[in-house]
Amino acid sequence: MNRTLCIEKTNHAINALEQKRFFKLVCGASLTDVQMIENLCFVFTLAGAHVIDLAPKTDVIFAARRGIQKANSQKPIANSPVLMASIQLDKDPHFRKAAVDCKLCDLCSACIKICPTGAFKIAAFSEPRQGREDKKIIYSAERCFGCGICLSYCHVSALEMTDTKPAPVETLKEMILLGVKAIEFHFGKNIQKLEEIWDDVVRVCHGTEACCGMPLLSFSIGSDLLSDEQIKNAANLCYKLAGKGIILQCDGTPMSGGIDKKSKNSQNGNNKDNPGLQVAKIIEEEKLPVYLQISGGTNESSFAMANEAGINIHGVAIGSYARKLLMPYLNDLEDKETLHHAVNIARSLVNSTGGNNER
Ligand code: SF4
Numbered sequence: 001m002n003r004t005l006c007i008e009k010t011n012h013a014i015n016a017l018e019q020k021r022f023f024k025l026v027c028g029a030s031l032t033d034v035q036m037i038e039n040l041c042f043v044f045t046l047a048g049a050h051v052i053d054l055a056p057k058t059d060v061i062f063a064a065r066r067g068i069q070k071a072n073s074q075k076p077i078a079n080s081p082v083l084m085a086s087i088q089l090d091k092d093p094h095f096r097k098a099a100v101d102c103k104l105c106d107l108c109s110a111c112i113k114i115c116p117t118g119a120f121k122i123a124a125f126s127e128p129r130q131g132r133e134d135k136k137i138i139y140s141a142e143r144c145f146g147c148g149i150c151l152s153y154c155h156v157s158a159l160e161m162t163d164t165k166p167a168p169v170e171t172l173k174e175m176i177l178l179g180v181k182a183i184e185f186h187f188g189k190n191i192q193k194l195e196e197i198w199d200d201v202v203r204v205c206h207g208t209e210a211c212c213g214m215p216l217l218s219f220s221i222g223s224d225l226l227s228d229e230q231i232k233n234a235a236n237l238c239y240k241l242a243g244k245g246i247i248l249q250c251d252g253t254p255m256s257g258g259i260d261k262k263s264k265n266s267q268n269g270n271n272k273d274n275p276g277l278q279v280a281k282i283i284e285e286e287k288l289p290v291y292l293q294i295s296g297g298t299n300e301s302s303f304a305m306a307n308e309a310g311i312n313i314h315g316v317a318i319g320s321y322a323r324k325l326l327m328p329y330l331n332d333l334e335d336k337e338t339l340h341h342a343v344n345i346a347r348s349l350v351n352s353t354g355g356n357n358e359r
């Protein structure tokens, strides 16, 4: 397909992909806490992230823009991050939220201790009822990014995960009008869904006045959802539909908090400990003119591990691991020393790919 990228806004991200030093911060396809998003975008803009991946919600995009603006008011940033919206096409692990049944909860606090984003707290009942504890668990759905960790810590099964509904294609138009210049599609196991909606995607992207053509496109291909054969088919279909210059996000274990690890296996070309790398290896063998970027379990060692394993990737996306490292600092960024420390942590992640070192 012949497509024109929004070159003037995505140039530096494409250069970083070309030079294999691309870094994407994943705020989270389900994270909608606007203060946390603004703070993360503030810190990672100062740290030099190329793209920031967000939930496709108006208030989320505004929060990201506020964070980027705030960073630019500290010091002018030559290339602010490109905003990417993650679009759900079918059931996919990135798009879900925890739900709590207060009637079952006995206030054990296990979920409060384990949730990486502090989505739970115990608060006093405003209307105490007779014979019942005068407190209850309060859950912030905005802070939940859907990792599912809390479920296994709840001893009374008061927690469950609920899938969110796929977004209509028209969401793309809304996102593009808000200044989003990159779109990531998540189709879960339903590879054919892409083919079904593709004409509409092209129509919406080309028909939206604020955009000079197609946005930078990315497709999430997950190891825990697809067989090796399906991974190959998905990669080929994405290329057939969208052409060269797309990003294929090789997704390992989504929202797992940076669990990638060096192992003897990976040195032998067996990447069972780093499933994102395994996806990249399978797609690399197809020799498609696309950019390969790993995600899902990634941390500051993931890019180096790909190189050591001889897998030719163009970049890394880091989400829950980045949030885990930054959470202790995000509410105190007005303090110069805290901000400095937070930006240094973020920069160490960005530079794990060679991020800021333009060649
Ligand atoms: S632990 Fe994960 S799934 Fe549970 S509330 Fe926190 S972010 Fe959501």
Ligand code: SF4
Pocket: 100, 104, 105, 106, 107, 108, 109, 110, 111, 112, 137, 153, 154, 155, 156, 157, 158, 159
């Ligand atoms: S882990 Fe379960 S029982 Fe314990 S506070 Fe959380 S919801 Fe309640």
